[in-house]
Amino acid sequence: MGTAIVWFRRDLRMSDNPALAAAAEAGGIVPVFCFEGGLYGGRHGSANRNAYLRASLRELDASLRDAGSKLHYRSGDPAVQIRRLAAECGADVVHVNRDHTAHARSRDRRVQEALDGDDVELAGHTGISCAEIAKIETGSGGPYRVFTPFSKAWMAADRRDVATKPRKLRTPTGIEVGKLLSEERLGITAEAKRIAGAAGPGEVAGRKLMREAAENAARYAKVRDLPGLDETTRLSPPLHFGTVSARELETLLAEQRSEGAKALRRQICWRDFWLNVIRHFPANRTKEYDERFRGMRWHDDRASLNAWKRGETGVPYVDAGMRQLLAEGWMHNRVRMAVASYLTKNLLIDWREGEAHFMEHLLDGDESQNNGNWQWAASVGADPQPYFRVFNPVRQQRRFDADGTYVRRWVPELERLPDKYLAEPWEASEEVLEGAGVRLGSDYPRPLVDLEDSREEAIARYGDQRG
Numbered sequence: 334m335g336t337a338i339v340w341f342r343r344d345l346r347m348s349d350n351p352a353l354a355a356a357a358e359a360g361g362i363v364p365v366f367c368f369e370g371g372l373y374g375g376r377h378g379s380a381n382r383n384a385y386l387r388a389s390l391r392e393l394d395a396s397l398r399d400a401g402s403k404l405h406y407r408s409g410d411p412a413v414q415i416r417r418l419a420a421e422c423g424a425d426v427v428h429v430n431r432d433h434t435a436h437a438r439s440r441d442r443r444v445q446e447a448l449d450g451d452d453v454e455l456a457g458h459t460g461i462s463c464a465e466i467a468k469i470e471t472g473s474g475g476p477y478r479v480f481t482p483f484s485k486a487w488m489a490a491d492r493r494d495v496a497t498k499p500r501k502l503r504t505p506t507g508i509e510v511g512k513l514l515s516e517e518r519l520g521i522t523a524e525a526k527r528i529a530g531a532a533g534p535g536e537v538a539g540r541k542l543m544r545e546a547a548e549n550a551a552r553y554a555k556v557r558d559l560p561g562l563d564e565t566t567r568l569s570p571p572l573h574f575g576t577v578s579a580r581e582l583e584t585l586l587a588e589q590r591s592e593g594a595k596a597l598r599r600q601i602c603w604r605d606f607w608l609n610v611i612r613h614f615p616a617n618r619t620k621e622y623d624e625r626f627r628g629m630r631w632h633d634d635r636a637s638l639n640a641w642k643r644g645e646t647g648v649p650y651v652d653a654g655m656r657q658l659l660a661e662g663w664m665h666n667r668v669r670m671a672v673a674s675y676l677t678k679n680l681l682i683d684w685r686e687g688e689a690h691f692m693e694h695l696l697d698g699d700e701s702q703n704n705g706n707w708q709w710a711a712s713v714g715a716d717p718q719p720y721f722r723v724f725n726p727v728r729q730q731r732r733f734d735a736d737g738t739y740v741r742r743w744v745p746e747l748e749r750l751p752d753k754y755l756a757e758p759w760e761a762s763e764e765v766l767e768g769a770g771v772r773l774g775s776d777y778p779r780p781l782v783d784l785e786d787s788r789e790e791a792i793a794r795y796g797d798q799r800g
């Protein structure tokens with residue numbers, strides 16, 4: 334019985350962690366997390382996510398210590414660091430849960446090559462996606478590009494059993510523990526700490542959310558589209574960091590027959606679908622999946638982009654969402670779709686700008702999910718919404734936030750505006766505005782663009798580009 338390393342990446346949990354469970358079977362286990370500069374400080378660096386990560390790592394270390402082990406830290410290129418650690422502790426295998434982004438896959442190939450030289454195995458497990466997506470292929474052996482057929486194959490695909498949580502671990506002594514990077518080094522601000530803290534980093538808080546999600550699943554289908562209720566699971570940050578396992582969540586839902594549980598399981602499938610897309614089409618991270626839209630002429634309008642980022646477009650539903658993002662590092666899914674459509678279609682601004690802004694702030698910011706959904710909303714991706722479908726934020730608000738709870742929460746300057754005008758304050762008379770204490774242009778902005786004119790322009794531009 335030799336020594337095994339378990340290399341944590343975004344699977345920061347003890348429960349249902351196949352890589353940890355496999356490593357625990359060895360004579361000795363060395364748990365490690367490696368800070369990769371490109372991830373915590375690169376093009377997708379985020380103070381909010383770094384704060385969530387750091388807090389989750391501290392909790393994981395405490396849980397490992399309770400089981401008789403501890404988390405080791407390394408910083409730098411994993412191909413160098415993990416190889417060195419394997420030599421230091423005499424490990425013959427490094428267990429990981431497989432990730433599917435371009436970065437993760439090329440990193441793992443390099444680490445595997447480095448370990449090959451020392452005859453150390455890199456053993457991959459299915460602990461990030463729910464199903465083993467590498468094995469989900471079309472009849473002709475290719476990747477799925479469309480959600481519905483993917484979801485059918487996904488539902489039918491084999492699943493692994495939920496992995497046992499190890500209770501007792503044995504870790505060799507004398508191995509350098511290394512350092513958890515400081516808040517300063519990770520660029521964590523007080524605001525980022527507040528945002529991450531409120532979302533509940535770590536496995537304990539994540540599991541609480543998971544149990545609540547399972548208990549309330551029957552209601553999910555009815556409440557999921559209503560941002561004012563705020564009753565979706567909020568599991569996206571725990572799923573991103575792996576403080577909760579998608580597979581374990583699925584087993585809790587599979588035991589239930591309600592429409593809500595089915596709808597929630599379908600959302601887990603969407604998560605695996607976007608992992609599948611980025612796995613097979615890594616170029617999507619910078620380019621439109623649909624080649625016809627590459628080279629599209631986007632508006633280079635910094636002022637409008639910044640107004641969108643600040644939640645000052647003059648469209649209440651859009652502004653509410655953008656302000657929620659800044660305040661909570663999270664936004665309701667329905668509103669994400671509306672703000673993305675507004676940016677890419679009404680403002681005709683490049684989807685990559687929106688993607689980058691989301692990645693800066695979202696606690697669940699995840700290249701596979703964010704890129705897939707942005708390309709979907711901008712109608713340039715795999716299985717996108719048609720380009721001529723432009724979300725009307727006024728109608729979206731009336732339908733999904735009819736009593737204005739959500740908009741009033743995030744745009745308090747419009748609090749006293751009657752429901753009738755809350756979705757389009759520019760239609761209210763001076764008298765109504767005055768009665769509500771709103772001066773358009775000073776208390777709250779006038780709309781950046783006319784929704785109808787900009788919609789027509791977008792459809793024409795997309796149509797021309799598509800040819």
Ligand SMILES: Cc1cc2nc3c(=O)[nH]c(=O)nc-3n(C[C@H](O)[C@H](O)[C@H](O)COP(=O)(O)OP(=O)(O)OC[C@H]3O[C@@H](n4cnc5c(N)ncnc54)[C@H](O)[C@@H]3O)c2cc1C
Binds near residue numbers: 557569669695699702
């Ligand atoms: C423009 C845009 C960008 C997005 N960026 C991200 C991102 O970076 N990271 C991220 O995790 N999600 C992203 N989403 C998907 C979705 O908005 C969030 O997963 C969801 O809002 C998270 O809240 P929740 O956990 O309460 O979701 P719930 O409704 O409770 O759903 C449960 C889980 O299902 C999965 N899920 C739900 N909706 C989707 C979806 N549309 N696509 C993929 N998985 C889904 C998530 O893992 C989620 O936690 C994005 C959506 C849009 C439109």
